[in-house]
Structure formats: C-alpha cells, structure tokens
Amino acid sequence: MKLRLFPQEPAGLNLLSQLARQIVLASATMAEILGAPASEHDRLVEDMHNHEAKSGELHFALLTHMRTSFVNPLPREDMYGLSLCLNQAIEKLDAAAELVALYKLDRLPKRAADQLEIISRQAELTADAMRRLNNLDDLEDYWIETVRLAKRAERTHRIWVADMLKEMKATQYARNRDVANQLVDVTKDMRRIATQVGSIIVKES
Template identity: 60%
Template sequence: MKFRLFPQERAGLSILAQMAQQLVLGVHTLSEIFGAPLREYPALTAQIREREAESTELHYALLTHMRTSFISPLPREDIYALSRILHEAMETLDGAAELLAVYKIERIPLRASDQLEVIARQAELTVNAMNSLDDLDGLEDYWLEILRLAKRAERTHLVFSAELLQEHKPSTYVRHRDFANHLVEVTRGFRLLATRVGSIIVKES
C-alpha cells in the first residue's frame, strides 16, 4: 500500500499535521490554565483563541489547496473530512477554555486533569498520524489506540459527571458539567477522526 509523493503533493497532508499541532499547543495552554490563578485566565484563554484562529486559517488554506491542486494523495472528500474534524475539535477545546474563564471555575477537579491527559495523548498521536497519511500501512495502530483512549475518556466522563452531581450545588454543578462535556467532546472528535482514518485504510487497501 506504500506509495511515494512529490513534496507539492504532500502539502495537504502537511496542513493537516499543522492543524493537529494547533491542538497540541492548545492542550498545553489549557493545562497551564488548570494550574493558574483566576487572574491569569483571560490571557491564557486568549492564547487558545489564537490557536483556534490559526486552525481556521489552515482549514481554509487546505480548501484552497484542494481546489487548485491537480493531484491529491487521498480522495478529496477524505482530506476535507479530516480537516473539518480537526477544526471542530479545536473549536471545542477553545470552548472549554472559554467556559473556565466565563464561569470562573477554580480548583479544577482531578477528573478534568485525567481527561486532559487523554486529550494530550490523542493530539500527539494525531500529529504523527497526519504526517504519515502517505503510508497507511503504519496507521492501524494509531486507529486502535485512539479508540482505546476514547473509551477510557468515556468511562472517566461518567465518573466525573457522577462526582460533580454528588459534590456540588445545582448552579455549580451546571458550570462544571458544561466544562466536563466540552472535554469529552474533544476526545470524541479524535475518535471520529481516527474512525475516518480507519475507513481510509479499508478503502485504500
């Protein structure tokens, strides 16, 4: 299944990898928020907003590239789908940071850190995967590992939600629940991305 691409043919894959890297950077900044005092939230959330803006620009750059490129290493609809999923995951991560700032959530629960650890690992694996889309034989392990991490995230989310309900008053619970939901949605985005990669592997095999 291996095939060779000229550098210009890899431009779309490079953009996908750059989009995944924005998620890595966003996760790093969100982890800083977890340990920061409330007064630093606005500046840190602004950094994640910049990552989301960069992701948007990359997404549009990929669309332009696909319209003007005669040769595509993968079906255009697959490349577009991967770009869209990456962008939506970045938007959701940005939304999680915004919720922390708007709701003024301090004392981040340990379960949130567990979720962010999963997201960080998914993001790192995804950067490598997007850089390797011209060698689909090597991506099956990525596909399976992302799905395994997503299952772990779902279990953590269930426990997280139950603990929030037990430990907080209704108004506080709603704020934390919204944040927890955003975190798990990011992991679901990576699962959707990996599933799409899996479908590409099956189609191209």
C-alpha cells in the same frame, strides 16, 4: 495497499499535521488554565483563541490547496473530513477554556486533568499520523489506540459527572458539567478522525 500511479503532493498532509499540532499546543494552554488562578485566565484564554484562529486559517488553506492542486495524496472528501474534525476539536477546547474563564472556575476536579491528558495523547498521535497518511500500513496502531483512549475518556466523563452530582450544588454542578461536556466532546472528535483514517486504510487496502 493499492498502488498509487501518480506522485503525491505533500502540502496537504503538512497542513493536516499542522492542524493537529494546533490541538497539541491548545492542550498545553488548557493545562496552564487548569493550574492558573482566575486572574490569569483572560490572558490564557486569549492564547487559546489564537490557537483556534490559526486552526481556522489552516483549515481554509487546505480547502484552497485541494481546489488548486491537480494531485492530492488522498481523496478530497477524506482530506476535508479530517480537516473539519480537527478544526471542530480545537473549537471545543477553545470553548472549554472560555467557559472556565466566564464561570470563574478557580479549581476543577482532578478528572479534568485526566481528560486533558487523554486529549494531549490523542493529539500527539494524530499529529504524527497526519504526516504519515501516505503510508497507511503504519497507521493501524494509531487508529486502535486513539479509539481506546476515547473509550477511556467516556468512562472518565461518566465518573466525573457522577462525582459532581454527589459533591456539588446545582449551580456549581451545571458550570463544571459544561466544561466536562466540551472536553469529552474533544475526545470524540479525535476518535472520529481515527475512525476516518481506519476507513481510508480499509478502502486503500
């Protein structure tokens, strides 16, 4: 790992960790939505919107911090890329929640819970990794595990779609497919974050 010659400013890493933490909280809200009756959806979706709004605030706070801080723990383009992917991931979770409410989906297949379990695990790993970006030697396992989880999510998505095609009428299939696509796209964003961390590890080694 390259020797860093200047003291590191932890505020940027703290903001990235808080961004990842919003995905953890949003995943918990999404779990509530999946288990709640349709009458509760609007309230829970409002909670999800609040998570997404907080994520946007943190993203722009990080951009301001990078512009005004002389020393950053990582190159600005890497910090921006990580922040952007984190923010995009929660936007897709927010979209999935809103679709459940708009389509009045009372009960989603078990595959939805499987995908959410993967997202929650990726989010927990990522929140921890963002705090530890100043010690890249410890992050290779995070990189590998998050990519492994994303591959599992894509397999789950394919099976979910195949099951829906067999079991659902066209309109029901289209609505559930929209939610499924948003959830698998969250796992892809989390994979992009881990892949960028892997790129940083390679560059800094």
